[in-house]
Amino acid sequence: MDENVTLRTVNVTRYILPLREGGSLPALADADDGFKYVLKFRGAGQREKALIAELLGGEIARALGLKVPELVFANLDPAFGRSEGDEEIQDLLKGSQGLNLALHFLSSAINYDPVAMSTDPKLASQIVWLDMFITNVDRTFRNTNMLIWNRELWLIDHGASFLFQHAWVNWRKNAEGPFPIIKNHVLLPVASELEAVNEDFKKILTHEKIKAIVNTIPEVWLLAGGDSEDAEESRQVYLDFLTLRLSYSDQFIKEAQDARTALI
Structure with missing residues (x-):
């Protein structure tokens, strides 16, 4: 039996809006595959450890047959967000350059x-x-x-x-x-x-x-x-x-x- 688990990698192309107040400040974002994602930032809250927990928890749930939105690795280019007017969000984007995690956005959920x-x-x-x-x-x-x-x-x-x-x-x-x-x-x-x-x-x-x-x-x-x-x-x-x-x-x-x- 093939036990291999792989995640796709996408590039974030547009920050749309923050999804809620709070320490992690996830955001709705567009990626270069044409889909929208809920983006979890490595520069927020508990940083990479929160992303590790999100990744392991989501993929274990999926392995058990539970429904979880697709998880993808999401690259954030260093140039991304330079035009962002909100200083807090700009700091978050600067601190999250490189590899982040995102969940496929379930529209109308x-x-x-x-x-x-x-x-x-x-x-x-x-x-x-x-x-x-x-x-x-x-x-x-x-x-x-x-x-x-x-x-x-x-x-x-x-x-x-x-x-x-x-x-x-x-x-x-x-x-x-x-x-x-x-x-x-x-x-x-x-x-x-x-x-x-x-x-x-x-x-x-x-x-x-x-x-x-x-x-x-x-x-x-x-x-x-x-x-x-x-x-x-x-x-x-x-x-x-x-x-x-x-x-x-x-x-x-x-x-x-x-x-x-x-x-x-």
């Missing part, structure tokens, strides 16, 4: 509303499992990070995943440890099929599949964090984290089930 919209228990369980696995803190009632597009549920914004990145030496503790924030997950009340999903997903996420996804992380992003002077050493930490985390899936779904019982 609407935000998922947990009050007005129902979700299939199996799909809800799949998404809760994913977020437990990648330690994603950001899929709550306040910020669901899900869209409805063509009557289907799509996942976006995984940049707040992989908490261990911000305390690098504790990656093993994070892989083995509990994830109490799951109690705030917007889909937890509906996630009644976690055990079955766990068995399915453990079969899909082979070591080869995880390694192929980790291998997509650009070397320049790995070195930018300053955690190691060896990109392959940093890459190995991500692989080891995910491999160890997967071996603890029985424990973390039990934690999610207990949190769900407390809610209902």
Whole structure:
């Protein structure tokens, strides 16, 4: 079976507008392939580590059969944005020259509303499992990070995943440890099929599949964090984290089930 994972690379041709206020300041942008993208900048917020989390979280979700907009590497030319009038945006563009990450823009998509919209228990369980696995803190009632597009549920914004990145030496503790924030997950009340999903997903996420996804992380992003002077050493930490985390899936779904019982 071919486990290769590749991302296309596009060149950003036009900054259209910022999409929301906040530390990351993602933007809607045009690229040279004729499509619009939601552009995530390496010069914003948590910098390259947020892009690594976005890349890994999105491609793991895709490997599990969940719907995620296409992710592409997005080149930002040094000359790009010189005519930008907003000083904050111009600084962001200057600090993001080179390789960034972008998601295909889902035109006319609407935000998922947990009050007005129902979700299939199996799909809800799949998404809760994913977020437990990648330690994603950001899929709550306040910020669901899900869209409805063509009557289907799509996942976006995984940049707040992989908490261990911000305390690098504790990656093993994070892989083995509990994830109490799951109690705030917007889909937890509906996630009644976690055990079955766990068995399915453990079969899909082979070591080869995880390694192929980790291998997509650009070397320049790995070195930018300053955690190691060896990109392959940093890459190995991500692989080891995910491999160890997967071996603890029985424990973390039990934690999610207990949190769900407390809610209902």
